[in-house]
Amino acid sequence: MKKLLTICFCIFLMNGYSQDVQFQNRRGRLILGTQKARTASLGLGDIDNDGDIDVVVANGRHWPGQNRVFFNSGKGVYTVSQPLHLQRETSYATELADFDKDGDLDIAVGNDQAPNTILWNDGKGNFSFGGNFGQLYAPTRNLTVADINQDGAMDILITNRGRANEICLNDGTGNFTKNLEFGTKDDSTIDVEVADMDGDKDLDLILANRDGGQNYIYLNDGQMDFSTKIPFGTGTDETRSVAIADMNADGFPDIITANIGEPNYLYLNDGQLDFSQQIQFDTSQNRSYSLATADLDLDGSIDIIIGNVRAGNAVFFNKNKGKEWTTMLLSDNKFSTYDILAKDVNGDGRPDILEANSDEWNYYYFNLKKGQ
Numbered sequence: 001m002k003k004l005l006t007i008c009f010c011i012f013l014m015n016g017y018s019q020d021v022q023f024q025n026r027r028g029r030l031i032l033g034t035q036k037a038r039t040a041s042l043g044l045g046d047i048d049n050d051g052d053i054d055v056v057v058a059n060g061r062h063w064p065g066q067n068r069v070f071f072n073s074g075k076g077v078y079t080v081s082q083p084l085h086l087q088r089e090t091s092y093a094t095e096l097a098d099f100d101k102d103g104d105l106d107i108a109v110g111n112d113q114a115p116n117t118i119l120w121n122d123g124k125g126n127f128s129f130g131g132n133f134g135q136l137y138a139p140t141r142n143l144t145v146a147d148i149n150q151d152g153a154m155d156i157l158i159t160n161r162g163r164a165n166e167i168c169l170n171d172g173t174g175n176f177t178k179n180l181e182f183g184t185k186d187d188s189t190i191d192v193e194v195a196d197m198d199g200d201k202d203l204d205l206i207l208a209n210r211d212g213g214q215n216y217i218y219l220n221d222g223q224m225d226f227s228t229k230i231p232f233g234t235g236t237d238e239t240r241s242v243a244i245a246d247m248n249a250d251g252f253p254d255i256i257t258a259n260i261g262e263p264n265y266l267y268l269n270d271g272q273l274d275f276s277q278q279i280q281f282d283t284s285q286n287r288s289y290s291l292a293t294a295d296l297d298l299d300g301s302i303d304i305i306i307g308n309v310r311a312g313n314a315v316f317f318n319k320n321k322g323k324e325w326t327t328m329l330l331s332d333n334k335f336s337t338y339d340i341l342a343k344d345v346n347g348d349g350r351p352d353i354l355e356a357n358s359d360e361w362n363y364y365y366f367n368l369k370k371g372q
Helices: none
Strands: 005-008 011-013 022-024 037-045 054-059 068-071 080-083 091-097 106-111 116-121 127-133 140-146 155-160 165-169 178-182 189-195 204-209 215-219 228-232 239-245 254-259 264-267 277-282 287-294 303-309 314-319 324-329 337-343 352-360 364-368
Touching: 054 106, 054 352, 106 127, 106 140, 140 189, 155 189, 189 239, 204 254, 254 287, 254 303, 277 303, 277 314, 303 337, 303 352
Parallel strands: 005 277, 011 324, 037 091, 037 337, 091 140, 239 287, 287 337
Antiparallel strands: 022 364, 037 054, 037 352, 054 068, 054 091, 068 080, 091 106, 106 116, 116 127, 140 155, 155 165, 165 178, 189 204, 204 215, 204 239, 215 228, 239 254, 254 264, 264 277, 287 303, 303 314, 314 324, 337 352, 352 364
């Protein structure tokens, strides 16, 4: 067995360090509406087919809330909003995809102890009920959309905390009548990512488990059998979110985790599915609930954004292929950020940052070149 190799690099605060990027919120004016709801996640995509990125907000968590759509003016300003649909739900997640192959983005809504729903888009951003998917009453915490069986139709993966997770297979028309379980009933899964981790051209599953459970990669045998699993992490982590990206530019997908009350780690893939080489890029031990990856400073390397609860959210800039990191505090707000995303919403070619804050305003930040 290979000896566990832990690499811990110092993180330099941005004061005194030259970084060609700044994040601007225009003194708090870049917010999605003025209602403080129990927001759990955001979904991003061009839902009205006008060429810019709109936002769907999932509200409620354990309590029925009103999900909303915010339409982009074209410059990253969201001055028009409407309810996603009339029903109020205990929503934890919204994911966008063209489930019925009609050329527009539909929406899957994941709810806690309430039926998960599909909403059909009329092509202009108006939505109608399209049916349910998955177990009708489950502790759903997240949704991931991917063509997991590679048949050309977008499927939905459901993470259920403390219950078996589900893969809902799309029949090609947006009906999800065939369900498979993944993981075990002992998994307390909050997040799952989909990626080809072993280079065999099919899609594997990477799970983030809470409640001191082991995090796993479940390998796809090409026939949708995920019985082979590879552990990563300490085995007792409180992992709330996971992301996949090639952080050291060696051609292999690496794993990034956001943990609760412990450091956040990068696990490097050696090409043989050994993830014992780990980098502690965030030593703060905050309650990290969410993460996103993007090349924020446009230097060709992938950076990390961490969303925290009761602590400021932070950006970690990747230097020297993951061996060195610098950090920038996104703001000094100590909100409960359940989801954080990176997407170019104002059309300037630079990834911006959006926050889903529970019981607070949902802020977003323009990514600007320093001095702009």
